[in-house]
Amino acid sequence: MAASAEEVQNLTNAESSGSRIHQWPASPKSALGISGAEPPMTDIEVEFQQTLRRFALEVMRPIGRKLDRMTPAEIIADDSPFWEFRKKYLELGIDLAQLFEMPPEVRSRMFCLIFEELGYGDGGLAISVGAGVLPQYLSALFGNQFLMERFPQEMLGCWAITEPDHGSDTLDPTGAARHADGKVSRSNCIVSFKGDKMVINGQKSAWVSNGTVAEVCILYAAADTGKGADYEHGCVVVLPLDLPGISRGKPLDKIGQRGDPQGEIFFNDVEVPMEYLLAGPEDFQRAVYCIHAEANVLMGATWTGAARAAADMAFEYAHERKQGGVPIIRHQRVAQRIFEMYRKVEAGCALTRRAAHYNQSADVPALQAAMMAKVSCTQWAHEVTSEAIQIFGGNGLTAEYPVEKMFRDARSSMIEDGCNELLSIKGGYLISDAQKGA
Structure with missing residues (x-):
């Protein structure tokens, strides 16, 4: 006599007691966190990320859109929202000295977390922040106490x-x-x-x-x-x-x-x-190598964050917008587009964090790894923001929706901090030299 389905299930459960798989829902599905497939973070990291995400959404996003519609002269005027942003950023209290006191693996993680979230808010303002700390950051890396004291990080x-x-x-x-x-x-x-x-x-x-x-x-x-x-x-x-x-x-x-x-x-x-x-x-060759390795990782993190923001917007819109009587996420091609967008975001996040961790831990950072992060993440940000426009359809082409601005911002990233073509050539030579032991 054949066992019933219930008897088979009971037997299976009895033999597999203690397996976490049996705690899953019958139809398993997991929702990713606010920064994707993120390994567990400490309570401090979680709180810090949430603070940065609020800052990105409540301060950076609206100010970035205002600045985007202003003339260049208006953007730098004394009454510009740019200075409101700058003031509120400094109020976050992000301290370079504290970052340098952290172990390399923690410092690299926090560095990426900061610029991923700033990029999530607004790519241009995030780059302004990154460039804004480079004099102090490089002075600290070179151990120049005079310059560190002469130019505190509050100075832009x-x-x-x-x-x-x-x-x-x-x-x-x-x-x-x-x-x-x-x-x-x-x-x-x-x-x-x-x-x-x-x-x-x-x-x-x-x-x-x-x-x-x-x-x-x-x-x-x-x-x-x-x-x-x-x-x-x-x-x-x-x-x-x-x-x-x-x-x-x-x-x-x-x-x-x-x-x-x-x-x-x-x-x-x-x-x-x-x-x-x-x-x-x-020391000039060392100085070029040093700032290049740092800036390229910064670019990777920033534009990973910007790509994630575009993917999140497209995801929400695909669940709201209806065509053919159903939300467009139910159309196969849209679901596939969403998957491809997040695939690139997750790859960019992993690559950048891997490069940052290595470069903060190694005796000599691998510039080619930083270049890989910069070239890959800016290219993917351009592709993801373009796909976001496609999902928004005609609406995505209008200034009413933010994805067209994000696309324009991302397009610039493939040229700044070294155009991707030259970085790829130089990176290839760096790899070749390493393989030859030169």
């Missing part, structure tokens, strides 16, 4: 490296990615060493994030020690931007990330004491 910073004649190639001072017949033109900004001071002349291009409003600058430039200017042996100077001889260009009018006020900085016989030198010619 900028990173000036690209020039009118030198874009992504400034991240490749050794010329590894350069064509064999390529010739390097004269640098547009030169630091001359004269006794106990430095004299800066030239300009940095309009792509300096916070360039029109920053108080302090970390300047990467060619160095002239008396034998002629040489960018391959350049220098890094951290300096205040209120010195005589410094002026700014007009704020840049651009397609996306309008909440990040970018613009030129001009130097005309600017005299700077030697104590503002962070890295001389002998």
Whole structure:
């Protein structure tokens, strides 16, 4: 006589007592957390993430949309919402000194958490925050106590490296990615060493994030020690931007990330004491490598967060919008699109955190890993925001809905901090060198 279904189930349960699988619902399904397939976090991390998510939604998102519709001049005006954002960000109390006191694995996790959530709120404002702390962050990494005390993190910073004649190639001072017949033109900004001071002349291009409003600058430039200017042996100077001889260009009018006020900085016989030198010619290669590794991971985290925001919006809209008598999520192609969007977001999150953890723990960070995070996550952010527009349909093309702005913001990310094409070439050489043991 055959056993009944109930008898079979009872026997199975008896033999498998203690298995957590039997605690699952009969039709298993799990909802992911606010940042996807996140491993368990500490109570402090959970509270911190929730605080940042509220800040992203309640402060960054509305201010970012306001700034997006303003002229460049209005964005940097004294009464601009940009300064309201800046004030409220500082009130969060994110302290670089506390981050550096954390173990490497905790610091890397918190670093990614911060910029994922800031990117979730607004990509342009997140980049402004990231660029804004680079002078202080690099000063701390180099252990320069004078510069750390001279420029507290409340001072808004900028990173000036690209020039009118030198874009992504400034991240490749050794010329590894350069064509064999390529010739390097004269640098547009030169630091001359004269006794106990430095004299800066030239300009940095309009792509300096916070360039029109920053108080302090970390300047990467060619160095002239008396034998002629040489960018391959350049220098890094951290300096205040209120010195005589410094002026700014007009704020840049651009397609996306309008909440990040970018613009030129001009130097005309600017005299700077030697104590503002962070890295001389002998340390310049290290300084380029260092800031590049940090900034590329920052980009990966920021644009993973922006992609997640677009995916979340598309997910909600797909459950609200009806076509054919049912929510569009019930249409197979829409469900597939949603899955593909989250697949890329999860991959970007995992890749960035893996690169951040390695680079914070290793004796020498792997720049190629940071490049992989930057190139992959910005590309995926562009694809995910584009798919979000497709799910919103015609509505996604209008300024009434935020996804078109997110698409424009993400498009810019594939060029900033090194265009993805050059990073991929240089990253390939870095991998090759590592495999050869060079």
